[in-house]
Amino acid sequence: MAQMPESDLSEEGDDDKVYLFFSESAVECDCYNKLVVSRVARVCKGDLGGLRTLQKKWTSFLKARMDCPVLESKLPYIIQDTYRLCDPQQHWKDCWFYAIFTPQSDTSGLSAVCAYRVSDISKVFAMGKYKTPVPVETSFVKWVMYSGDVPVPRPGACIDNEARKAGINQTLDLPDRTLQFIKDRPLMDQAIQPIGEKPVLVRRGATFTRIIVNQVQAADGEKYHVMFIGTEEGTMLKAVNYDDEMFIIEEVQLFQPPEPIKTLKFSHVTGQLYAGSNSGAAQIPLASCWRSLSCMDCVLARDPYCGWDKADGKCVVLSDVTREIIQSVKQGDASLCPDADPVKPMNRSFWHGGNLNLRCLPPSNLAKTSWEWAGRPLTPSARIQVLQDGLLILNATESDSGRYRCLSVELSKADQYTSTVAEYQATALSDPGDTGSTQAQTKGHSLAGLQVVVGLLVVSLLALLAWNFYKGHLPLPWNCRKKNTEQSQETPEQGGLNSKVTYQDAPGPVSTEGKPLVSGTNNGRNNHTGGEAAVENEDPKDSLQFIDDEYENSK
Structure with missing residues (x-):
């Protein structure tokens, strides 16, 4: 819905209007299946x-079909959002x-933007023909153009000076003949056509959802309408x-x-755009001039x-400076730019038989990149691949330098x-397995150090x-033989007793039943250390309770 101040400085004493945009099933279509069409309706504010x-x-409700012709479409496109620009x-x-507008069938991936003048819409409602239902032999009601007499005051018109002269000062004073006419015939025969009878933008890809249009004056003195369009994929187009x-x-x-x-708004206070979805909101500036790093990129952006x-040698917002600015929005004439500084070559080394990866990002989505090698165009192949962000040479050799x-x-x-955009000097290195002078020297130093x-x-x-032999911590070999001889003279019963005591005193294998649980508490959810020692010395029930508490805390 949008309100138009049509009473402002009106010579006819007209009333303000409220315009409504929607879609509905077409009653005027002679077809068996329901066809959805886009509409614009108008109501007087003082109704x-x-x-x-x-x-x-x-008493003033009138509606008309809105067309947005897309060449590939056989079915009418459906209106999704509208923005008034004054x-x-x-x-x-x-x-x-x-x-x-978006298609009402899934066969087409096109979305379109159409522009309409308010004066063209108002003219259809003020001077256009009406449609009237006519019964036919079939069960359908056919809507055709009404060619009979039109009551006075005109059905759907607002109270103006001419109506006031006839004693009609408000809609409650309208005659029943006028009211019955508009009750039966609220549909206009003529469809609303866009400016130029074609869309101002057609794009294949993500479906359009919301639109905002802002008017800006460029360096050439002309005013341009910049469209900001939200899509189903969460992107915003600037066109x-x-x-x-x-x-x-x-x-x-x-x-x-x-x-x-789902929402796209503009704030005159902050000068920013605000986009909203089901889960969040985003703030977007109207211009991102800082992304252009060179004069050519800035001019070819045509923003x-x-x-x-x-003077400053950078891409800036026009409203922020008053100095001489280079801009060419209609033609994109980058010859106005001064000569750019030469690109400094960067050194890149690669191993013989390895891969050579050279990075190169295009300055814009409209730019296409190409590569030269030794001053000649480089031909892509299975071994030489030109990627979107650079160049990749597989199994590079010295000939690729x-x-x-x-x-x-x-x-x-x-x-x-x-x-x-970028320049590289590629140099091949020796094979890591070769015994070159530098590698041999490095290996020699490494071997000597080892x-x-x-x-x-x-x-x-x-x-x-x-030191241990001297202190007696370790027995001497001849003392070990002497001790073994003395032990061999003991009785079998004493030998069995000593074996049993030795087994009991020896450290046995540590139980690992609780370790997976303890290690689970040390997998990144907390920073506790020494968990295994604590579990081994505690009662198993207490250990499990400790683990459960840590797991709850980690969550």
């Missing part, structure tokens, strides 16, 4: 209903309605129509994981908000522009053994 006919009901410095008749040229400036992913954008500041250059090619209405460490360990071990 009080009729005295006897249409009591407490609208210039405060112009009359209300110059206001526009932007509406997004402009330049003289019947549909141009998408950028597409930004707002919600992750993707979910439909009416942005321009290249020659040389100078690589990544070029960005972008086409605009003015010309085709090529720029260098020998020194082993020698120190042997000396330390011998010194430790000598």
Whole structure:
């Protein structure tokens, strides 16, 4: 719903209007299956209903079909959202309605945006023909154009100066003949056509859900309508129509994981856009000029908000500066930019037989990248793969060494522009298995160091053994033989008793029944240490209770 101040400075003394956009089954369609069509309806703001006919009901309700023709579609597209755009410095008749349409069948993946003038819509309601139902032999009611007499005052018209002269000051004073006419014939015969009788934007992909349009004045002095469109996949499109040229400036992913954008609003206080979904909200600036790092990228973006500041050498918002700005939104003429600084080559090394990966990101979605090697175009193959973000050479050899250059090619209405995005000097290294001089020297140092460490360990071990023999911590070999001889002289009963005592005193294998539970408490959900020791020394019931408490705390 949208209100239009049509009473403002009206010479006819007209009333304000409320426009309603919706979709419904078409009663005027001669078909067996229900066909859904888009509608726009209009109601006078001061409508009080009729005295006897249409009591407490609208007496000015009129509706008309809205068309948004898409070439590939055989069925009418269905309206999803509408935005009213008015210039405060112009009359209300110059206001526009932007509406997004989606197909009513799943065979087409297209979404469209159509623009309508309020004056064209108002003209259909004020001067257009009506449709009237006519019974036919079949069970269907056929709606045709009404060609009979139209009552006075005109059905659906608001109370104006002419009606007041006839003594009709409010809708309660309307005659029953006028009210009965509009009750039976609320549908207009003429359909509302968009500006230019075609969409201002058609795109295949994610379904459009919401739209906002903002007017901005570019460096050339003209005012442009910038469309911000939300989609089912949680992305937002920023698009402009330049003289019947549909141009998408950028597409930004707002919600992750993707979910439909249900709300899209603009704040005049903050100058920001706000998008809402079922799970969150996002704040988006109207312009993201900082993403363009060069003059060519800034100009080829063709964003009416942005321009290249020659003094500061960066892409800035037009409203923030008053100096000379380079911008070309209609043509995308990047020849206005000064010569860019040459790209400094970067060194890249690769092993013989390994993979060579060179990174190169295109400056925009519209740019296409290509590669040169040794000043000649590089031909992709099964071994040489040109990726979206760079170049990958499999099983690289010394013959792949040389100078690589990544070029960005972008086409605009003015010309085709090529720029260098990245440059690499690739050098092949020896095979890691070869015994080169550098590797041999490194291995020699490593081997000598290892020998020194082993020698120190042997000396330390011998010194430790000598110290234990000297202190008596370890028996000497001849003392061990003497002790074994004495033990062999003992009785069998004494031998059995000693064996039993030794078994009881020896440390037995530790039970592992509770260890999986303890290790579970140390898998990252907490930072406790020494859990196994605590469990081994406690009662099993207490141990399990300790584990349960830790698990509850971790949750």
